[in-house]
Amino acid sequence: MRARAVAWLAQRDHSEAELRAKLQRAQQQERQQQQQLDEDGAARRADPALDVDPAQAIDDVFSWLRSRGYLDDRRFVASRIAARQSQRGLAKIRHELGRHGLSLADDDAALLRGSxxxxxxxxxxxxxxxxxxxxxxxxxxxxxxxxxxxxxxxxxxxxxxxxxGDALAGEAPAHDGPEASRTGPGAGTDLPED
CATH class of the missing domain: 1.10.10 (Arc Repressor Mutant, subunit A)
Structure with missing residues (x-):
């Protein structure tokens, strides 16, 4: 399980809740595969991980990951903010973090609100x-x-x-009338030429 968790974390940061759910699914699939092998009469593999309490095994993996700095919810929050801030507003970022069982720190929220x-x-x-x-x-x-x-x-x-027309900073607003093709002083205005 450790190797699988490290492989997932090497791809990208995960929240603890997200990684726990992935490990639980993987653990459940392994148990189902072993049960299928047992039902088919195949010899049982000697896998001590299958004999350990599933919740305790996952907790042990998390302790090991935290002790080595592989799992850090603050780092996960920072990476989500960095990845999402150019495309998402404060409410969407908060919602996404909430789905991971995390919240946005007040100072991060203030920075996002300000921008x-x-x-x-x-x-x-x-x-x-x-x-x-x-x-x-x-x-x-x-x-x-x-x-x-x-x-x-x-x-x-x-x-x-x-x-x-201020949204396109540095660009003149577009004109649709005949003055749009005029250049020089007074171009694009409704003033008559002398």
């Missing part, structure tokens, strides 16, 4: 880049951001800024 608008705006720019011209499209953009865990106030701010 929520900028992260949502960057995600909106990557995904859409163009302000919605119809209510249906605006609703679709809002659902996208809300579904990624960004709060209602943040979503409204992003869409409001996108609609004002």
């Amino acid at each position: 929520e608008f900028e992260r949502a705006l960057a995600l909106w720019q990557r995904r859409f880049g163009v302000a919605a011209t119809e209510p249906r499209e605006a609703a679709r953009q809002a659902r996208f951001l809300a579904g990624r865990g960004f709060g209602g106030d943040t979503v409204r701010r992003v869409l409001r800024q996108a609609g004002s």
